[in-house]
Amino acid sequence: MTFCGLDFGTSNSTIGVLKNNAHTMVPLERDPANDWQTTLPSALFFGFEDDQVSFGRKAIGRYTSGEAGRLLRSMKSLLGSSFMDDSTQVKNRFYKFDEIIGFFISSLRRQAEAFVQPDTTALESVVIGRPVYFNDTDPALDRAAEEHLAAIARIAGFKNVSFQFEPMAAALDYERQVVAEEVALIIDIGGGTSDFTLIRLSPDRHRNADRKSDFLANHGIHLGGTDFDRRLSVAGIMPEFGYGMPLKDRPGLNMPGHYYFDLATWHKIHLLYDRRVLMELEDFRPMVSDKNKLDQLIALLAHRRGHQLASFVEQAKIDLSNNSEALVDLKLLFKDIETRTSINNCTLNEHQLQQSLRFDIDRIFTTLDETLKMAGLTRKSIDTVFTTGGSTALPMIQARIESAFPAARRVAGDLYNSVGSGLLMEAELRYR
Numbered sequence: 001m002t003f004c005g006l007d008f009g010t011s012n013s014t015i016g017v018l019k020n021n022a023h024t025m026v027p028l029e030r031d032p033a034n035d036w037q038t039t040l041p042s043a044l045f046f047g048f049e050d051d052q053v054s055f056g057r058k059a060i061g062r063y064t065s066g067e068a069g070r071l072l073r074s075m076k077s078l079l080g081s082s083f084m085d086d087s088t089q090v091k092n093r094f095y096k097f098d099e100i101i102g103f104f105i106s107s108l109r110r111q112a113e114a115f116v117q118p119d120t121t122a123l124e125s126v127v128i129g130r131p132v133y134f135n136d137t138d139p140a141l142d143r144a145a146e147e148h149l150a151a152i153a154r155i156a157g158f159k160n161v162s163f164q165f166e167p168m169a170a171a172l173d174y175e176r177q178v179v180a181e182e183v184a185l186i187i188d189i190g191g192g193t194s195d196f197t198l199i200r201l202s203p204d205r206h207r208n209a210d211r212k213s214d215f216l217a218n219h220g221i222h223l224g225g226t227d228f229d230r231r232l233s234v235a236g237i238m239p240e241f242g243y244g245m246p247l248k249d250r251p252g253l254n255m256p257g258h259y260y261f262d263l264a265t266w267h268k269i270h271l272l273y274d275r276r277v278l279m280e281l282e283d284f285r286p287m288v289s290d291k292n293k294l295d296q297l298i299a300l301l302a303h304r305r306g307h308q309l310a311s312f313v314e315q316a317k318i319d320l321s322n323n324s325e326a327l328v329d330l331k332l333l334f335k336d337i338e339t340r341t342s343i344n345n346c347t348l349n350e351h352q353l354q355q356s357l358r359f360d361i362d363r364i365f366t367t368l369d370e371t372l373k374m375a376g377l378t379r380k381s382i383d384t385v386f387t388t389g390g391s392t393a394l395p396m397i398q399a400r401i402e403s404a405f406p407a408a409r410r411v412a413g414d415l416y417n418s419v420g421s422g423l424l425m426e427a428e429l430r431y432r
């Protein structure tokens with residue numbers, strides 16, 4: 001039976017297979033430097049001119065080059081949300097979100113199948129990663145999310161579909177390096193969720209299918225890099241577009257915040273491109289204290305540049321990992337758009353990043369302490385802290401881990417491939 005491990009991430013996806021009997025992460029796409037990468041950004045672009053669908057970096061590239069079409073990202077955030085059963089209009093057709101996620105999963109499966117040839121022709125079984133909670137508060141929505149994803153995977157051609165928690169998969173990946181029994185805390189902070197596993201790891205039990213006696217706790221929270229982007233955007237960029245702007249003759253009232261929160265949230269941006277929203281915003285013209293800012297917002301939405309702005313903010317967040325300042329190039333964003341006003345660039349700094357993320361990071365570390373409590377452990381009982389997920393590159397998060405676990409061994413795993421590679425190991429245990 002042929003099997004694979006599939007990490008469908010909020011921001012990036014990977015797929016692991018056996019090739020020539022070796023565990024291998026499938027090279028999915030070339031990056032701008034033409035090097036093959038094993039990550040495929042979880043993005044789709046529907047081109048309006050050629051009706052072609054693209055995935056990953058190519059999808060983002062077509063969109064940012066200004067080609068007419070629709071870009072979808074962070075689709076995993078819809079699983080477990082109340083939008084899960086909704087449809088979205090792409091050109092003249094309505095697609096269910098399930099269908100769109102299905103296009104993406106099918107494309108990953110096709111690529112993996114092409115890669116494993118001639119060893120095998122069809123990948124029949126898959127272990128898919130899942131966050132500990134698709135939904136933190138509603139178990140019914142959480143179950144429904146897994147059911148949706150399983151149905152999507154079956155439609156994409158997998159006959160056997162099962163799930164493993166993402167941090168548990170990362171634990172299996174890390175365990176390959178473990179030389180003596182230890183208590184490990186696995187921290188996976190990605191684009192959508194922060195997930196934790198506490199587990200006893202050991203080189204002797206590594207290939208055991210049943211690890212119940214080693215398992216100590218799983219926990220998580222629906223908070224990750226896309227939330228950090230939103231916080232940073234609302235605090236540092238949205239004021240440029242009028243967020244917080246007082247309304248004239250209406251003491252104590254400001255421009256309604258929901259436009260700005262949606263504009264800072266990937267999977268809601270498209271809702272603002274509706275003509276009715278633009279008309280509503282026009283109605284605020286006589287009331288606002290700074291018409292330039294409102295004009296800038298209207299121009300941004302009328303030219304559907306919201307996703308591009310969000311990409312710029314995400315890049316600024318990443319740049320702030322290594323620099324004290326980062327530019328959000330609004331002039332570039334507006335370069336081919338006629339506006340009534342001149343556009344000013346915006347610079348974000350480390351301090352703004354720290355201030356805007358402080359609350360979310362506190363919540364993540366509170367969840368981490370809850371995980372320890374669930375297992376009846378203290379911070380001191382942890383031998384090793386293993387980290388994976390793109391957001392663990394944030395210096396603020398690294399500093400918090402360092403100060404919470406000063407005596408523990410720190411192992412920085414592969415930011416993007418650890419979960420997928422552990423899922424493949426799990427698939428081998430279950431389906432070989």
Ligand SMILES: Nc1ncnc2c1ncn2[C@@H]1O[C@H](COP(=O)(O)OP(=O)(O)OP(=O)(O)O)[C@@H](O)[C@H]1O
Binds near residue numbers: 010011189317391416
């Ligand atoms: N240097 C960096 N500093 C801060 N954030 C970073 C950095 N590099 C990547 N990220 C963030 O990491 C996130 C993506 O991480 P990853 O690919 O692990 O997520 P994912 O697996 O797709 O999401 P999830 O597991 O939550 O579904 C993005 O939000 C990205 O902005």
Ligand SMILES: [Mg+2]
Binds near residue numbers: 009010188191
């Ligand atoms: Mg992940």
